[in-house]
Amino acid sequence: GEELAGEGLAGEPAGQEEAKVRELRRRLVALGQELQSQPHVGIATPRELPGELNPEKLTDDTLRRFLVARRWNLDKAFQMYSKFAEYRLRVPEGSIAAADVSVGLRHKKTFLLPDVGEPCFLTVMQRHIVSECPDGEAFKYTQFSFDRINNYLKKQGEEKVVFVFDFTGFGWDNLDVKTAAEILKQVR
Secondary structure, eight states: OOOOBBOTTSSHHHHHHHHHHHHHHHHHHHHHHHHTTOGGGGOOOGGSOGGGGGGTTHHHHHHHHHHHHHHOOOOHHHHHHHHHHHHHHHHHHTTTTTGHHHHHHTTTOOEETTSSOEEEEEEGGOOGGGGGSSHHHHHHHHHHHHHHHHHHHHHHOOOOOEEEEEEETOOOOGGOHHHHHHHHHOOO
């Protein structure tokens, strides 16, 4: 987004946005220090945490994304980041192997189309055959796909991706309400 003179992305004065980024960083660093002072929690030391989970290594752009996603509400952005960090500690990026999602890969239902401007993530929903998927694989497949997309975006220096879901021919064989609910929570 293009900034107007003296105005930030949220329509607020740019100085207020930067102050919110600094405050979010301060809160996250304080939370990290608090967790590390409690040895029974089992949280990794700062050196062991990947960059996106170490508040001291987060870029302003990353913090800004959490703030933008929550309309510059510091409390909501802090909660969103905390949930993200908790999830990533349970399911580290790259922890799901292709062998763990072999049925989903065999369905050939998900594609990354990098050559059409913004990178585009396309899912052909008709190719998701619920009866062939082992329990829990659809959730793992989604995370596996997101991790691969995220790695691609990092390598390309991109921050945006377009998601397209093709529902042509979609029917009851492709519908799995429980998995859909889990995936929506995961995407959030």
